[in-house]
Amino acid sequence: MLKVEILTTRIERVGIWPQESESRMLSQPQSPSLHEIDTPKEVRASFSAYCALLALAAANMLCAGDRMIMSVLIQPIKADLGLSDTQMGVISGLAFAIFNGIALIPIGMLADRHSRKKLIAICLFLWSGMTALGSQANSFVHLLLIRIGVGVGEAGSGPIAISMISDLFPPAQRARAISLFFISAPFGTLITAAGGSWIAQHYGWRTALLAAGLPGIALAGLLWLTVRDPRRGAFDKAKSGSALPLTTVVRTIMRQRALLHTMLGIALTSFVISGVGTWAVTFLTRSHGFSLATAGALSAISSLAGMAGAFSGGQVSDRFSNGDIRWCAWTSAAGAGLAVLPLIGFLLFDNAMAAVACLAGYAFFSALYMGPGYSLIQTIIAPRARATANSFTYLLSSAFGFGLGPLAAGALSDHFAWAGSDALRYGLIVVGTALIWSAFHFYRAAKTALDDLAITNADAA
Template identity: 40%
Template sequence: MYSTWFLLLLTLIYASSFVDRIFLSVVGQAVKLEMNLSDAELGVLGGLAFSVFYSALGIPMARLAERYSRVMLISLSIAAWSAMTALCGTAGGFWHLLVYRLGVGIGEAGSTPTAHALIADQFPEGRRATALALYAFGPPIGVLAGAIGGGWAAQHFGWRHAFFAVGLPGIALAVLAWLTLREPRHAQVDAAPPTAVPPLRSVVHLLMSSRTFVQMLLGTVIGAFAQYGINLFLPVYLARVYGMGLAQAGMVFGLIVGVGGIAGNALGGYLSDALGARDKRWYAWVPAIGTLLGFPLAAMAFTLSDWRLAVPLLLGCTIMLNVWNGPTFSIVQGLVTPRMRATASAFVFLLMNLVGQGLGPTTVGLLSDRFAASLVKGGGYQATCHASAAGAQGHAAAGAVSQACTQAAASGLRYALLLMSVVLVWSAWHYFSAARHIDRR
């Protein structure tokens, strides 16, 4: 019974972190119009601003988790990121939002690797991939809650009040974690004094000496680069290309990423544990096949002009792109000893989030601006279209210039997301390469 509550609460905490992490993308179009931002600036706020401290502090936080109370660290982290998310609603401009997003990243740095270590100690190897995959329900649940509920709140009460609504409930989760969670009764962990924690260089050397780990890491990092870039601009794409309002775009985005993420994580965890019992290479083949199948689904979706045809393809793509989590972290946790587990996950998240969430959305934003600029006759896209958007704020856009800018912005983002989907093939290749180094037994 406690194991069920243990995993459920950690999953809800992970969901809360993702509500706060992705909510800026849900209200991105409204923030862009009010603050007159470029797509590149949106990409920085949605990706790099969060990931720079989240990635950099992940390993130091994990080292603390190896030595001290992991429950206390998670509780403090939840309170910190929730408060910083709420403060985003008070931002007066780009730089205010940037600082608050940095704060969200600092808070979340202490959560996920620490939770991975707790889960790996709580569940045995034969159930670990499934447990980690169930924990990975957190992001899609968070996306569902943040996109649908937050999108509705933003449309009816404004994006600033919506930030308060999604940020403050995390404080209650922090209290629950502090009062109800306990360290797993794992003999090796309980018996090891803080001085017995292996040094960071030993953990990194152990991981990087494994060819399986290196190839799984490359597949994960490259896949995250593409997937984060696509996902964090998806609500903006739905609004810009298909003319959806905040509530509708949030609902569709939540269904794609939320339902697709839940189904993909469940499928990946179940298949890898079931098939891996006969042949361990399935722990790499499952994410390889899923990522490879995701590419044509994404590419087709971004060529369609009817959202009713594109959305089912994006849902199928999201399912395929989320089968990687359980098997990947099961391999990682199986390579290290209990006192290395938080650090091992933090090392993966360091690269996955810095390259994936940090550079993925930023790259999409830069590509979108570049493609859009090339589609405006006579050049001067930034000056002409930003001035047009600022002048049109608060009333219907009119005139040839405004129409040309709107079409260029929509097409530019479409081309950027199409180009990003090709990267998925590269990711799949590394997962297939990892399988060659895994002993089938």
């Protein structure tokens, strides 16, 4: 390579033997930037790759919308079917999360061995069809079974899509492509919060569920017919080989502490995001007297802020890191810590517009981790273990984050019932304190990130 020849020439000019130079380079852990990957600059993703990315991002948008639609419909469903806040917490979070977590690893293993585009199309059809079927539910049990189906289907969204994107785009373009994929999720939440609440108020919650599910059924057919499954490892120097056993991946995560701390930080942030996001519309209706449609529209502002935060997190991390991967952890820690104050403002301010402004600020800072957090995992973990590591991260986020977040908020609201209309306010404050815990884990990840990367490089040598 040209860079190697130039470096060799410079070494020879100053009279340093190559062996001595290599010794000096290995004496300290190296933290390569994602922009320094040894890939020819002329290698660019094809037009079909961008079309596939658009389709996968659209599926991720619908995934986020179908996952969160229950948060918009809590109040009308509760009133219509006579359910408690705890039951709604189970339906909106725990039932989804348990079966989503159970399905994550098996579906990820299938994706490593069979057609990914067919598998993600099947999963999309399943979760969208179950969401639409929810319009016919008449009891807690009906909604519980439907949300279980949605959870199983959505287990095939993120891990499979990120695996495909990694093979559609060369390393120099991969981070940008994955960040765009993640940004589509807040966009789906925005559409669900604004459109779903409007449809529910004017046509009922059953029509809202039907409208949320039908587009995914159509997109599943489009994915199956038009998107190609790229060759695995198409742009990587280390070509695709046999997947590592689960036990090996688990041992690696436990040994390389930065991976474990990053995964825990992501899970804790997801716990707060899911808990607050699920109950935000309900909080605005109960505590500020907004109609369902107005509360949904105001809550949608936080989705826009979340999109800006997800994009900004990657930009800040790449802009200041200069090859130091610890910036991924530092940026994530800063985001979690800075999100605490605006969240408290959202929950305590009596002025509705001030509360909404704080909600937007909280959404911005709490989303900063998305790009840096997942980038840190991809950089440290060995290439052949990335898909499995992503599945474990999604598992933690789903089970602990999305599963327990809404349930904890609902259960705490019932616990603080003596506070009347402030019960949900106090419950969400308690849930929000987990952001401090999350910031601690991201900070701890930065402590060992360089050493863990050195271990990975040494194992690959």
